[in-house]
Amino acid sequence: MTIAYPFTAIVGQDDMRRALTIAAVDPGIGGVLVMGERGTGKSTTIRALAALLPKIDVVRDCVYKCDPHAPRSELCDQCAKAKDTLDSATVTIPVVDLPLGSTEDRVVGALDIERALVNGEKAFQPGLLAQANRGFLYVDEVNLLEDHIVDALLDVAASGVNVVEREGLSVRHPARFVLVGSGNPEEGELRPQLQDRFGLSVDVRTPTDVATRVDIIRLREAFDQDRAAFRKKWSRKERTLRKKIEVARSALDAIDTPAEILETAASLCLALGTDGLRGELTLVRSARALAALEGANSATLAHLRAIASSVLRHRLRRDPLDDSSADIRVERVINELFDGAIENGCD
Amino acid sequence: MVLSRMVATEDNSFWADAEWSAALLALIGHPLGGIHLRAPPGPVRDHFLKRLNKLSGQPQLRKIPANISEGRLLGGIDLGATLQRGKPIAQTGLLGECDDQLIIAAMAERLPRNTVHHLCSALDNGQILVARDAIEAQIPARLAVIAQDEGTESEWLHSALADRLGITLYMTEVGIHDVEDEYFMPHHVERARALLSDVQLTDEQLAALASLALSLGVNSPRAVLSAVKVARGCAALAGETNVAEHDIGRALRLCLLPRAQQLPEAAEPPTPEPEPEEPESEDREPTPATEQQPLDEERILEAAMAQLPEGLLEQLQTRAVKTRQSSTGSSGEQHRHQNRGRPTGVMRGDHRRGGRINILATLRAAAPWQRLRKRETADRSQSRSLEIRRDDIHLTRFQQHRDTLTLFVVDASGSAAMQRLAEAKGAVELLLADCYVRRDQVALIAFRDETAQLLLPPTRSLVRAKRALAALPGGGATPMAAALELTRDIAERAAKQGTATHYVILTDGAANVARDGTRNREAGTRDALEAARRLALSSSSGLIIDTAQRPQPRARELAETLIGKYIALPQANAQTLNKAIRASSL
Numbered sequence: 001m002t003i004a005y006p007f008t009a010i011v012g013q014d015d016m017r018r019a020l021t022i023a024a025v026d027p028g029i030g031g032v033l034v035m036g037e038r039g040t041g042k043s044t045t046i047r048a049l050a051a052l053l054p055k056i057d058v059v060r061d062c063v064y065k066c067d068p069h070a071p072r073s074e075l076c077d078q079c080a081k082a083k084d085t086l087d088s089a090t091v092t093i094p095v096v097d098l099p100l101g102s103t104e105d106r107v108v109g110a111l112d113i114e115r116a117l118v119n120g121e122k123a124f125q126p127g128l129l130a131q132a133n134r135g136f137l138y139v140d141e142v143n144l145l146e147d148h149i150v151d152a153l154l155d156v157a158a159s160g161v162n163v164v165e166r167e168g169l170s171v172r173h174p175a176r177f178v179l180v181g182s183g184n185p186e187e188g189e190l191r192p193q194l195q196d197r198f199g200l201s202v203d204v205r206t207p208t209d210v211a212t213r214v215d216i217i218r219l220r221e222a223f224d225q226d227r228a229a230f231r232k233k234w235s236r237k238e239r240t241l242r243k244k245i246e247v248a249r250s251a252l253d254a255i256d257t258p259a260e261i262l263e264t265a266a267s268l269c270l271a272l273g274t275d276g277l278r279g280e281l282t283l284v285r286s287a288r289a290l291a292a293l294e295g296a297n298s299a300t301l302a303h304l305r306a307i308a309s310s311v312l313r314h315r316l317r318r319d320p321l322d323d324s325s326a327d328i329r330v331e332r333v334i335n336e337l338f339d340g341a342i343e344n345g346c347d
Numbered sequence: 348m349v350l351s352r353m354v355a356t357e358d359n360s361f362w363a364d365a366e367w368s369a370a371l372l373a374l375i376g377h378p379l380g381g382i383h384l385r386a387p388p389g390p391v392r393d394h395f396l397k398r399l400n401k402l403s404g405q406p407q408l409r410k411i412p413a414n415i416s417e418g419r420l421l422g423g424i425d426l427g428a429t430l431q432r433g434k435p436i437a438q439t440g441l442l443g444e445c446d447d448q449l450i451i452a453a454m455a456e457r458l459p460r461n462t463v464h465h466l467c468s469a470l471d472n473g474q475i476l477v478a479r480d481a482i483e484a485q486i487p488a489r490l491a492v493i494a495q496d497e498g499t500e501s502e503w504l505h506s507a508l509a510d511r512l513g514i515t516l517y518m519t520e521v522g523i524h525d526v527e528d529e530y531f532m533p534h535h536v537e538r539a540r541a542l543l544s545d546v547q548l549t550d551e552q553l554a555a556l557a558s559l560a561l562s563l564g565v566n567s568p569r570a571v572l573s574a575v576k577v578a579r580g581c582a583a584l585a586g587e588t589n590v591a592e593h594d595i596g597r598a599l600r601l602c603l604l605p606r607a608q609q610l611p612e613a614a615e616p617p618t619p620e621p622e623p624e625e626p627e628s629e630d631r632e633p634t635p636a637t638e639q640q641p642l643d644e645e646r647i648l649e650a651a652m653a654q655l656p657e658g659l660l661e662q663l664q665t666r667a668v669k670t671r672q673s674s675t676g677s678s679g680e681q682h683r684h685q686n687r688g689r690p691t692g693v694m695r696g697d698h699r700r701g702g703r704i705n706i707l708a709t710l711r712a713a714a715p716w717q718r719l720r721k722r723e724t725a726d727r728s729q730s731r732s733l734e735i736r737r738d739d740i741h742l743t744r745f746q747q748h749r750d751t752l753t754l755f756v757v758d759a760s761g762s763a764a765m766q767r768l769a770e771a772k773g774a775v776e777l778l779l780a781d782c783y784v785r786r787d788q789v790a791l792i793a794f795r796d797e798t799a800q801l802l803l804p805p806t807r808s809l810v811r812a813k814r815a816l817a818a819l820p821g822g823g824a825t826p827m828a829a830a831l832e833l834t835r836d837i838a839e840r841a842a843k844q845g846t847a848t849h850y851v852i853l854t855d856g857a858a859n860v861a862r863d864g865t866r867n868r869e870a871g872t873r874d875a876l877e878a879a880r881r882l883a884l885s886s887s888s889g890l891i892i893d894t895a896q897r898p899q900p901r902a903r904e905l906a907e908t909l910i911g912k913y914i915a916l917p918q919a920n921a922q923t924l925n926k927a928i929r930a931s932s933l
Contacts, residue, residue, distance in 0.1 A: 002472060038506070038569070039510060039567030039570075043471065047472075098478070099475075099478055101417050101461050111714070113710055113714055114435055144464065186810075188807045189807065189808070206568065210557050210558045213561070213568060213571065216568050217556075217572055217575055220572055224378050224576075
C-alpha cells in the first residue's frame with residue numbers, strides 16, 4: 001500500500017476541501033463532483049481524505065458492512081435473518097476506487113465462479129458497490145466512464161439498493177455510498193443525469209501566484225523524498241481534523257435549523273429556477289454539516305452562504321453552450337439575496 | 348573525482364540534452380514519470396534508447412504496443428490455468444510485470460484513451476487497481492514511461508499523459524551526425540544515486556523555477572515539480588550537492604521550455620531586450636534575494652534558449668496551440684473493428700460463425716452444471732475437469748453505433764459579409780446544441796483570405812466549440828478550394844477512426860482564390876470545383892447553405908458537384924437556418 005499525501009498538507013483549494021469534509025460529516029448529502037484542469041490535485045485530495053475518515057460499527061464478517069444498530073429492514077438479507085443480536089466490530093469507513101475499465105460484473109457483482117466450479121453451487125460474489133456500502137465510491141475521470149457502468153451507478157446511487165438479476169441469481173443488497181467523481185471538463189461532458197446525482201460540485205483551478213505555487217512544490221517535493229517522514233510530520237494536524245470530523249458527525253443531529261435558513265434556501269432555489277426539492281434539501285443539510293464542523297450549535301446564514309455555490313452551480317437548467325455563466329448567475333443571486341437579508345436586519 | 352569533459356554541464360547541444368535525459372531518467376525513475384520522446388523512427392532514436400537501456404542497467408526495455416488490450420495491460424483471468432485447475436487463476440498484466448522498470452509506449456500518440464488513463468494512474472499512484480473478470484487487486488506498478496511519439500503535425504500525445512512525463516525531448520530536426528560521445532557511464536548514475544537525497548534547492552531557486560514556469564505560461568504544477576527533480580538530479584550527476592545555475596538551466600530546457608505556451612518578450616531571438624517587468628517584480632517580493640548568490644532568471648532563460656534547434660522558438664507558439672487542441676482531438680476515437688466497440692453484454696451464440704467468445708460468461712453458464720454433468724458422464728469413464736457444452740458458449744455483443752462528426756465549414760470572407768457571418772455563427776451555435784444532445788462530435792473550419800483553418804478539431808467539448816466560434820474573425824478573399832480540401836482531409840481522418848462525417852458549408856460560393864494562393868476568380872472557381880469532385884468521392888455527406896443576399900448559380904453548381912443538398916437562405920436568421928439544416932435530416 002502506498003502512502004497517501006496528507007489532506008491537511010494540501011495548499012489552497014479551499015472549496016474542494018470544504019466540500020469533501022462536509023461529505024465526510026454527512027454522507028446523506030449525495031457526494032461531491034470535482035472538475036478541473038490537470039495538475040490541480042483533484043485525485044490527490046480525494047485519496048487523502050481516506051486517512052481522515054472515522055471508524056464505524058459494522059456487523060462482524062458481513063461483506064456489506066451492515067450497521068448493527070440500524071433497523072433490520074435496512075440490513076442485508078443475511079443480517080436481517082440473524083436470530084440473536086448481531087456481533088459488532090469497528091472498521092474505518094472504506095474508500096473504494098472504481099477504476100476506468102472495470103467490467104460490469106465487478107461493479108455490481110456476479111456469480112462466484114470459483115464456488116460454482118469447485119462445489120457446483122450458486123453463490124453471489126459481491127462487487128465494488130457492495131464494498132462501498134456505507135463508505136465512499138471514487139471515480140476518477142468520471143466523465144470518461146462507459147455508459148453501461150454509469151447506468152448501473154445511477155440507479156443504485158438513487159435507491160441505495162443494488163439489485164442483481166443475472167445468471168440465475170437474484171440478489172438485493174444495501175449499497176449506500178458517497179459518490180465522489182473527478183475529471184477534466186476539457187475531455188468531455190458529464191452525462192446530465194449523473195451530474196444531478198452529486199450533492200456538491202466544485203471547480204478547481206491552478207493557483208497563479210508564485211508564492212502559493214512554490215509552497216505546493218516544496219511540500220510535494222518533500223513528500224516525494226520521504227513519504228513516511230512527511231506523513232509523520234503532518235500526523236498531528238491530520239489527527240486534529242479527524243477528531244473534528246468525528247465530533248461533527250455525532251453532533252450533527254443536534255444542530256438547530258432556524259426557519260430563516262429554510263426560507264433563504266427556498267428563495268435561493270426559486271430565484272435560480274432549479275428543478276425539484278433536492279437543491280433545497282442539500283442546501284440545508286450542507287449548512288448543518290458545516291455548522292457541526294465549526295462547532296456551532298445552529299446553522300447560520302453565513303454557513304448557508306459558504307456552501308450555496310457548491311450546492312447550486314450544477315443544478316441550473318442548463319444551456320449547453322453557456323459555459324461560464326452558471327457560476328456567475330449563482331454568485332449574483334447569492335449576493336443579492338444575502339446582502340438583502342443582512343440589510344433587512346437578519347444579521 | 349572531477350568528470351571534466353565527460354559531464355559537460357554547460358553544454359546545450361542537442362545530444363547533451365539527450366544524454367542528460369537518459370541519465371536523469373535512469374537515476375530518478377518512477378518519480379520523474381518518464382520522457383515524452385517526440386522523434387521519428389530511425390538511428391537517432393534507437394541510439395538514444397540503447398543509451399537509456401545501458402544507463403538504467405535494465406536487461407531490456409519492455410514495450411507497450413498501442414493496440415494492447417485492456418486485459419493484457421491490467422491483467423485478467425488466465426484461461427488455460429483456470430480451465431485446468433477448475434478455479435479462476437489470475438494473470439498479471441504488463442503494467443504489473445514492469446514494476447520498478449522503464450517501459451516504452453510505442454506509437455504513444457495513438458494510444459487509446461483507456462490505456463492513457465491506466466498509464467496515468469500508474470504514474471500517479473505507483474500502483475494500478477484492477478477490477479475485471481472476477482479479479483480485484485492492487486498491483487504495484489512504479490514505472491517510468493518513455494512515450495515514443497511519432498506524430499505528424501496533427502497528432503500529439505494525449506496531454507494527460509504528456510503532463511505526467513517529466514522530460515520532453517524533441518528529436519524531429521536532428522540526424523545521426525548530431526549524435527556525439529557518451530557522457531555518462533552506469534557508475535556515474537550509481538554515484539549520483541547516493542548523492543541525490545542530499546541535494547536540495549534553495550527557496551530562491553524554487554521561486555525562480557515557479558516564476559519562470561508562470562512567465563512561460565506553463566500552468567501545471569507537475570512540470571515545475573519535475574523541473575525541481577531534474578535540477579537536483581543534474582547536480583547529483585555532476586557530483587555536487589549544491590544546485591548550480593546551469594542545473595536550473597538544464598531543468599528549464601528539459602521540463603519547462605518544451606511546454607511553453609508563450610514566450611517572455613525578452614526571449615525573442617533578434618531583440619535581446621530585458622525581461623518583461625511583471626513576473627520579475629512579483630516574484631522578488633515573497634522571497635527577498637540573498638546577497639551571496641543572486642539568481643538571475645533572465646540570464647538562465649537566455650542561456651537555456653541559446654542553442655535550441657533552429658526555428659523551434661518560432662514554432663513554440665503555434666505548437667502550443669496545437670498541443671492544447673490535441674487534448675480532445677483523439678479522445679473521441681474508439682475502436683471500430685468488426686468485433687470491437689462498446690461491449691453491451693453477452694449472448695448465447697455459435698462461435699463458428701465468427702464473434703468473440705466471452706470466456707467468463709461461458710464458464711459461468713457451464714459452472715452450475717458441472718456436478719450433474721460429471722455424474723452423467725461418470726460411467727463412460729471420462730474425467731475431464733470441466734464439461735463445457737455447445738449451449739454454454741456465450742459471445743460478447745458489441746454495439747456498433749457509429750460516431751458522427753458534424754463538420755462546420757464557415758465562409759468568413761468579405762463577400763460573405765459581416766452580418767451574414769453573425770447569422771452563420773448563430774446557426775452553428777444552435778446546431779451545436781443539437782449535437783450536444785446526440786453526443787456527436789463537432790469540428791469547425793473557417794476560410795478567409797489565403798487559407799482554410801481548422802479552428803476546432805473534432806471534439807465533444809461544447810465549451811471549446813463555442814470559444815472557437817466566438818473568436819472567428821471575418822473579411823478577405825474566399826479560398827474555397829483550400830476549404831474543400833481541408834474538409835476532405837478531416838473527413839478521411841475521421842473515417843479512419845470509424846466516424847461518419849456530415850459537413851455543413853455556409854458560403855455564398857464566390858470562390859476567388861486559386862489553390863496556389865493567387866487571387867483569380869476563374870482559377871479559384873475551377874480549383875474549387877476540382878476539390879469538390881474529390882470531396883464527393885469520399886464517404887462523407889454534406890449540405891451547402893447559400894448565404895448570398897441574391898442566390899447565384901455558383902453555389903448551386905458547387906452543391907451539384909459535391910452531390911450534396913443545397914439550400915438557399917437569403918433572408919435567413921439563425922433560427923431558420925437551424926430549422927433548414929435539421930429538416931435536411933442531418
